[in-house]
Amino acid sequence: MGAYLFKRFLLLFPTLLGIVLITFIVIRLAPGDPAEMKLKAQGQGLLADQAATSIIEETRKLYGLDKPIPVQFLLWFKRVATFDFGTSYKDGQSVLKRVGQALPITLTLNVLTLFVIYFISIPWGIFTSLKPAGLFDRLSALLLFVLYSLPSFWVAMLLIVFAAGGDYWDLFPIAGFISDGAEVLSFSQKIANVAWHLILPVVCLTYGGFAFLARFSRATMLEVIHQDFIRTARAKGLAEWKVILKHGFRNALIPQLTLLGTLLPALLGGSVIIEQIFAIPGMGRLGFEAVLNRDYPVIMAIATIDAFLTLVSLLISDLLYAVVDPRITFEARG
Numbered sequence: 001m002g003a004y005l006f007k008r009f010l011l012l013f014p015t016l017l018g019i020v021l022i023t024f025i026v027i028r029l030a031p032g033d034p035a036e037m038k039l040k041a042q043g044q045g046l047l048a049d050q051a052a053t054s055i056i057e058e059t060r061k062l063y064g065l066d067k068p069i070p071v072q073f074l075l076w077f078k079r080v081a082t083f084d085f086g087t088s089y090k091d092g093q094s095v096l097k098r099v100g101q102a103l104p105i106t107l108t109l110n111v112l113t114l115f116v117i118y119f120i121s122i123p124w125g126i127f128t129s130l131k132p133a134g135l136f137d138r139l140s141a142l143l144l145f146v147l148y149s150l151p152s153f154w155v156a157m158l159l160i161v162f163a164a165g166g167d168y169w170d171l172f173p174i175a176g177f178i179s180d181g182a183e184v185l186s187f188s189q190k191i192a193n194v195a196w197h198l199i200l201p202v203v204c205l206t207y208g209g210f211a212f213l214a215r216f217s218r219a220t221m222l223e224v225i226h227q228d229f230i231r232t233a234r235a236k237g238l239a240e241w242k243v244i245l246k247h248g249f250r251n252a253l254i255p256q257l258t259l260l261g262t263l264l265p266a267l268l269g270g271s272v273i274i275e276q277i278f279a280i281p282g283m284g285r286l287g288f289e290a291v292l293n294r295d296y297p298v299i300m301a302i303a304t305i306d307a308f309l310t311l312v313s314l315l316i317s318d319l320l321y322a323v324v325d326p327r328i329t330f331e332a333r334g
Contacts, residue, residue: 007142008318016304020080023303024073027296076300085301090290095297098286099305104283105177106275109198110267113205121210122256125217126249132222141215148211156204156277163202175279201274209263216259220252232268253324261317265277265310 038310067075079086085095128137161167164174173179178194185193224230233243273283279285283302291296 008315012315015311017077017175019307020077020304021073024076024300027070027299028069028072030294038266038271055083065186066114076194076297080304081264085304086297088298089289089295090293091297095301097182099283099301102281102283102286103305105280106268106271106284107192107207109201109263109272109275109280112198113202114260114263115210115268116202116206117157117209117213118256118260121213122217122249122253124214125219126221126244128223129218130244132218137218139183144211144215146262147207150199150207152204152208153273153277156274157201159200159203160277168214172200177280177282197280201271201278201280204274205267206275209267213256213263217252217256221248222257224248224252236280250324254321257317257320260320261310261314264313268306268309 076086083096085099087093088095088098112247124140128140131137132302159172160174163169164172175197177197178190179197182190182193225244230248233247236238236248268283271282272288274280275282276288283306286298287302289295290302
């Protein structure tokens with residue numbers, strides 16, 4: 001196991017470097033100049049052309065944007081190697097500080113969403129696989145198909161209208177991660193307040209993944225329960241729940257762990273829309289605003305962290321294979 005982890009970590013860094021390099025090139029090919037956008041944001045867009053050009057050139061020199069792109073990348077990568085993502089072009093704050101404030105919020109939202117998806121979809125898939133083509137299975141297929149087809153931004157707007165102070169009920173807060181003045185609350189009250197704020201965003205992020213994973217869970221269970229070792233277990237006289245959960249479910253869980261490595265990156269990307277709609281100050285909203293302002297240090301920091309989290313989630317899903325199935329080993333065999 002140790003040798004396998006060592007090799008994976010060795011592969012992680014060149015992969016991360018490649019992702020960051022491609023992201024850097026794509027960002028620099030995008031139209032827009034951070035210096036010009038900063039000038040306009042400061043209300044100096046109506047200056048004389050000569051004065052505006054001078055300020056833009058000084059701003060570009062201040063941020064190192066006047067250097068060749070390869071030099072800019074090497075300078076930026078040198079800072080990243082020392083865990084220094086620089087300062088934001090928009091407000092001059094430390095990028096690491098801004099990301100440090102947004103990352104826990106996004107991870108809380110997405111990890112909670114991932115837990116809810118697996119907690120609901122796997123039992124749902126197992127139950128529907130026990131009686132395929134039955135009434136519940138047919139109704140379930142229709143329901144999941146409809147849920148998978150609904151755009152998350154449309155569902156978010158409906159929830160705001162119906163349940164967050166729109167034209168009907170005012171049950172949940174419409175925006176934010178925690179209420180103003182929550183610092184005076186106790187720890188348990190803060191947890192309850194955050195949960196209250198996250199109910200609607202989690203619903204919007206959950207139903208699509210739930211619909212997909214429930215159908216996938218059903219398909220993998222149907223494939224497993226028709227194999228010979230399941231018939232053998234039943235022939236031994238084992239209880240049906242032991243056959244399904246101990247023998248069937250454990251073998252059907254391996255393909256679902258493979259999806260675990262892809263669901264977290266998908267949720268990180270999908271939370272951009274939801275965080276923007278519900279005004280949640282997470283990584284998605286921070287990245288969206290950084291792209292609009294051409295805030296290169298923030299964009300690159302978010303891309304690097306997202307890539308790292310993606311690679312780590314893939315590694316975790318691989319390691320979970322050995323936990324689910326003891327026959328899987330990562331040690332070299334002679």
